[in-house]
Amino acid sequence: MxxxxxxxxxxxxxxxxxxxxxxxxxxxxxxxxxxxxxxxxxxxxxxxxxxxxxxxxxxxxQLQEEALVLPDHPVRLQALVDLTMMYAERLRSDVVLRAVVRLTVERGSYQTGANYRGAMVAASTLLSQALERGELLPTVDPDELAFLLQGVFTGSQILSQAANGRADLPQRISGMWRMMLPSIVRPRLLPEIDIDPDRGGKLLGLLSP
Amino acid sequence: MxxxxxxxxxxxxxxxxxxxxxxxxxxxxxxxxxxxxxxxxxxxxxxxxxxxxxxxxxxxxQLQEEALVLPDHPVRLQALVDLTMMYAERLRSDVVLRAVVRLTVERGSYQTGANYRGAMVAASTLLSQALERGELLPTVDPDELAFLLQGVFTGSQILSQAANGRADLPQRISGMWRMMLPSIVRPRLLPEIDIDPDRGGKLLGLLSP
Known part of the structure; x- marks a missing residue:
């Protein structure tokens, strides 16, 4: 060597x-x-x-930020769903991600908003593209929705971590989408969005497709 | 004395x-x-x-749990909205609540799930009553929705705390309801639910009604 x-x-x-x-x-x-x-x-x-x-x-x-790659799906809302489902799955398998999440969530002498900002920009970008392409209801504000989604994700992973060490996190994120999609997406697109809890694992190659 | x-x-x-x-x-x-x-x-x-x-x-x-009083509104979903709006407002004015939230959110040698459980039971109870009274769409699962709402609330207050010391928290919680209500409530009831960001302050007597 x-x-x-x-x-x-x-x-x-x-x-x-x-x-x-x-x-x-x-x-x-x-x-x-x-x-x-x-x-x-x-x-x-x-x-x-x-x-x-x-x-x-x-x-x-920095390592964590470099790992944030936007999924490449023609339906941009599906790409955002996939980003959250893969993130949920990676939180269970990737110790670097878990470490960064703990460093970001806890207020202490180490303070950086970097992790929040990166994810927020990614979500806003995908939602703006989805809005331009007519996937979303015209009432949706991409920045506001990005903040809300990040809030749900952050809170869900904290609660899931406290309740069962994040075992049910993919189910929780799937439940978040089931509840939110009717307020976000054009009705004709609703049945096309795949929010299966196993989706993140399949996309990451951890589960067979 | x-x-x-x-x-x-x-x-x-x-x-x-x-x-x-x-x-x-x-x-x-x-x-x-x-x-x-x-x-x-x-x-x-x-x-x-x-x-x-x-x-x-x-x-x-314990002090914080004793302070958790369910708002008494005939529309049970409005009572739940009021609970979250008052909680958002109190997070800005009540140092005991802020201390307990930090103790609950951070993983450390002090660990108690008590604060999560109390709020979860309160939200589940109000949602079950709302479902029984026909306020909600019949597809709503009270326990799942209670978890989701608590996730959004927890995440939103962490992000709002990091961004501006919780100055915009009432606006964020109001935005959460605006986004979620269409997936939850019977359409005829939708215009009746008051989600004004000032509602929490008014109910607590901090703002003039």
């Missing part, structure tokens, strides 16, 4: 260990010592890559 | 000081020393009333 490949692997080990610690203990409760214990690396290796706890948290947020 | 009246006043001083510390610093960040500094009381006075930080947090949660 080249020196560069080793460096990449070390950096990834630090980030993975840090994600599991942040997810479990929150920003305040996390120490670089605990990250070192879980990664099995030396303090020198950690400080070669990061200046400290905040820099590691920033790197996780 | 009698000894008993003094004791009641001391207990209240401790709880008010503790609420402001919990709201600002979260459960982990709060110390009894900081509570004593803000209340101006002695450590002996504090330990006369409470065994420690956890007991004070428990007392705040």
């Amino acid at each position: 080249t020196q560069q490949a080793r460096a990449v692997r070390t950096r990834r080990s630090i980030l993975e260990a840090a994600a599991s610690v942040f997810e479990e203990l929150g920003y305040e409760g996390t120490s670089t010592t605990e990250i070192l214990t879980r990664s099995g690396l030396t303090r020198g290796a950690l400080y070669h890559h990061f200046s400290g706890k905040r820099a590691i948290a920033d790197a996780l947020v | 009698t000894q008993q009246a003094r004791a009641v006043r001391t207990r209240r001083s401790i709880l008010e000081a503790a609420a402001s510390v919990f709201e600002e610093l979260g459960y982990e960040g709060t110390s009894t020393t900081e509570i004593l500094t803000r209340s101006g009381l002695t450590r002996g006075a504090l330990y006369h009333h409470f065994s420690g930080k956890r007991a004070i947090a428990d007392a705040l949660v």
Whole structure:
């Protein structure tokens, strides 16, 4: 293995260990010592890559933002549904995402609105496109609806996490869409939108289609 | 002042000081020393009333639950709207409520699902009554809708808190109802439900009617 490949692997080990610690203990409760214990690396290796706890948290947020890819479906509202269904599924399988969500939701000395902004812009963009294409009822305000949807998603994942460790989150997000779609979408399009709870897992290749 | 009246006043001083510390610093960040500094009381006075930080947090949660009174409106869906609008308004004026919300939302060594359960039971009860009285579309599942509404509320107040210190929360909750009502309520009742953002303030006597 080249020196560069080793460096990449070390950096990834630090980030993975840090994600599991942040997810479990929150920003305040996390120490670089605990990250070192879980990664099995030396303090020198950690400080070669990061200046400290905040820099590691920033790197996780950035990693998460880079992973936000808008689904490419011709019906833009379906693309938004797919974004939320995949996000719900990834919250169950991706420790980096869970860590960033905890860092974002909790008010503490680590504060960044970045995660909220990125998701809000993505939702607003898809809804504006859906409105232009005549998928939505003309009364819909894309920015207001994007805020509302993000509110439902954020709240649902907190409640689902508290109730059963997010086991029922895909069902909850599917239920959110079943309840909201009649107020949003043109009636003729309603039966075409797929909100099956398994959709996120199928799109991510975690469940067979 | 009698000894008993003094004791009641001391207990209240401790709880008010503790609420402001919990709201600002979260459960982990709060110390009894900081509570004593803000209340101006002695450590002996504090330990006369409470065994420690956890007991004070428990007392705040209990205080908050006792304050949860179901609004008494003949249209049960309006009573539920009023519950959410007053709650939104109180989150801006009541430090005890804000403290309990932060204790409930954040995962930490202080964990109680009590606040979620109380609000969920209240919402489910009002929705079941609304369904029985024919106010809702027959497709509505009261428990599922109660979970969804609590999710929207929880998420909206977190986002509104992050964006502008909850200044726009009543507008956000009003927007939630405007978006959700067409999927929930019988069409004939729709124009009768009042979702004005000022409604919570008026009902609490904070704004003139």
